[in-house]
Amino acid sequence: MEKKPTVAAISTPLGAGAIGIVRMTGLEAIAICSHVFQGKHRVEEAVSHSLCYGNIVNPDSGEAIDEVLVSVMKSPGTYTREDMVEVNCHGGPVAQQKILALLLDHGAELAPPGEFTRRAFLNGRIDLAQAESVAQIVSAKTDAALKVAMAQLEGSLSAEIKSLRQEILAVLGALEAGLDFSDEDIEDLDREEAGARLSQIKERMDELIESAFTGRILSHGVRTAIVGKPNVGKSSLLNALLMRDRAIVTEIPGTTRDTIEEIINVGGVPLKLIDTAGMAPASDVVEQIGVSRTHQAVSEADLILCLFDGSGREDDRDRALLTSLPPEKTIYVINKCDLFRGRLPLFNQGLLPSPPVIISAFTRQGLRELKEKISHLILGEALCLATSPIVVLERHQRLLASASKCLLKVEQGLRVGLGEEIISEEVRAALAALGEITGEEMMDDLLDVIFREFCVGK
Numbered sequence: 001m002e003k004k005p006t007v008a009a010i011s012t013p014l015g016a017g018a019i020g021i022v023r024m025t026g027l028e029a030i031a032i033c034s035h036v037f038q039g040k041h042r043v044e045e046a047v048s049h050s051l052c053y054g055n056i057v058n059p060d061s062g063e064a065i066d067e068v069l070v071s072v073m074k075s076p077g078t079y080t081r082e083d084m085v086e087v088n089c090h091g092g093p094v095a096q097q098k099i100l101a102l103l104l105d106h107g108a109e110l111a112p113p114g115e116f117t118r119r120a121f122l123n124g125r126i127d128l129a130q131a132e133s134v135a136q137i138v139s140a141k142t143d144a145a146l147k148v149a150m151a152q153l154e155g156s157l158s159a160e161i162k163s164l165r166q167e168i169l170a171v172l173g174a175l176e177a178g179l180d181f182s183d184e185d186i187e188d189l190d191r192e193e194a195g196a197r198l199s200q201i202k203e204r205m206d207e208l209i210e211s212a213f214t215g216r217i218l219s220h221g222v223r224t225a226i227v228g229k230p231n232v233g234k235s236s237l238l239n240a241l242l243m244r245d246r247a248i249v250t251e252i253p254g255t256t257r258d259t260i261e262e263i264i265n266v267g268g269v270p271l272k273l274i275d276t277a278g279m280a281p282a283s284d285v286v287e288q289i290g291v292s293r294t295h296q297a298v299s300e301a302d303l304i305l306c307l308f309d310g311s312g313r314e315d316d317r318d319r320a321l322l323t324s325l326p327p328e329k330t331i332y333v334i335n336k337c338d339l340f341r342g343r344l345p346l347f348n349q350g351l352l353p354s355p356p357v358i359i360s361a362f363t364r365q366g367l368r369e370l371k372e373k374i375s376h377l378i379l380g381e382a383l384c385l386a387t388s389p390i391v392v393l394e395r396h397q398r399l400l401a402s403a404s405k406c407l408l409k410v411e412q413g414l415r416v417g418l419g420e421e422i423i424s425e426e427v428r429a430a431l432a433a434l435g436e437i438t439g440e441e442m443m444d445d446l447l448d449v450i451f452r453e454f455c456v457g458k
């Protein structure tokens with residue numbers, strides 16, 4: 001292992017806070033700290049994973065910079081697997097910066113973003129997918145996103161990728177052993193079995209690729225378009241779900257002219273609600289643009305809330321709307337139930353591909369049922385997070401897709417009797433792609449790209 005410099009960084013966000021942490025990792029970490037620390041106990045004599053109370057003092061000027069608690073953690077049982085020191089100081093930016101400057105003066109180098117996690121990876125404590133999950137944990141905006149990232153840190157995705165690699169390696173071994181047999185019968189048998197085993201492996205990879213949809217909505221939110229004729233209450237529904245008056249509501253049809261986006265939290269998953277201009281023939285150019293944006297919102301949506309006014313009968317525009325929406329990602333909602341309280345809506349529910357949720361954006365009746373239906377439709381799979389790993393990062397999805405493509409070529413190649421060498425080359429390419437996910441196969445520039453996205457001090 002190459003000898004790496006000892007590096008230091010401020011790990012807490014800059015600004016006033018109760019506590020700030022200046023962190024250092026590397027062979028010299030404890031020695032450098034001992035130059036600038038004065039306390040009852042000496043840091044170089046501290047037992048591992050203990051705290052020393054004292055002051056950070058500039059040894060040249062004798063100036064005391066801050067009263068601190070220093071945690072001393074000795075290799076290998078640390079975040080980076082190297083010796084580490086964390087100076088817990090007061091949370092003002094000046095104290096933290098002066099302490100950092102002092103550590104740099106005494107031999108530490110400034111840590112680039114993500115350096116601590118990069119070392120945890122390079123020193124073998126975690127693999128690359130686990131290291132990437134650290135950034136996901138830091139940026140998780142909902143409970144569900146945090147859970148997925150935690151599962152990845154604990155190694156659920158890595159374990160699945162490793163097991164896939166091992167099985168591919170076993171098949172590759174068998175295939176290459178097959179090369180040695182001159183007896184054609186044995187070779188044919190091997191090829192058939194190898195094909196069957198590889199197609200099973202490919203199926204598991206495809207499942208992982210499919211989980212990326214769930215991963216994406218967990219981290220970026222579900223794009224949910226509210227659509228319907230003018231005046232059915234789309235903006236009122238947006239406001240009711242947001243619990244504040246965000247969009248303008250009037251009795252004049254065509255009030256909303258541009259799309260409006262807001263985020264709400266449903267079952268721990270962010271829902272990006274998009275209020276749209278009512279679907280109607282446009283009378284001026286602004287309305288025209290508004291309606292074309294509505295069509296765009298529909299085509300990009302993961303989920304559509306299709307709204308009708310239950311106090312009136314359906315008309316041709318409702319029918320046209322119904323035929324233009326994909327039923328598998330649409331929830332039908334009948335609004336204004338306060339106007340027909342206790343009676344059936346005038347709107348003919350038989351037209352709808354699935355039973356509607358009946359609500360009043362005014363009285364909030366039915367909103368809870370609507371949220372439950374949303375959770376059920378889109379998050380059904382996302383909520384059983386514990387059972388199978390979920391792919392969140394685009395990088396992982398791309399590598400899995402390329403591995404799956406290689407195996408498809410292998411399956412076809414085996415069937416048409418393609419040469420062993422070409423076949424094992426494709427199998428190796430699949431192995432390499434999977435290995436890039438966990439970092440078993442990697443290039444240095446890849447690491448630079450990944451860790452550049454991290455916070456300094458992480």
Ligand SMILES: Nc1nc2c(ncn2[C@@H]2O[C@H](COP(=O)(O)OP(=O)(O)OP(=O)(O)O)[C@@H](O)[C@H]2O)c(=O)[nH]1
Pocket residue numbers: 228229230231232233234235236237248249250251252253254255256257276277278279335336337338339359360361362363
């Ligand atoms: N009684 C009743 N009126 C409602 C309800 N929801 C909306 N309205 C009224 O219906 C009218 C239209 O509401 P909006 O929310 O502006 O409708 P919209 O679908 O956004 O309309 P456009 O932006 O013009 O397409 C307003 O006068 C609202 O007060 C409801 O649940 N009950």
Ligand SMILES: [Mg+2]
Pocket residue numbers: 234235236247248255256275276278
């Ligand atoms: Mg509106």
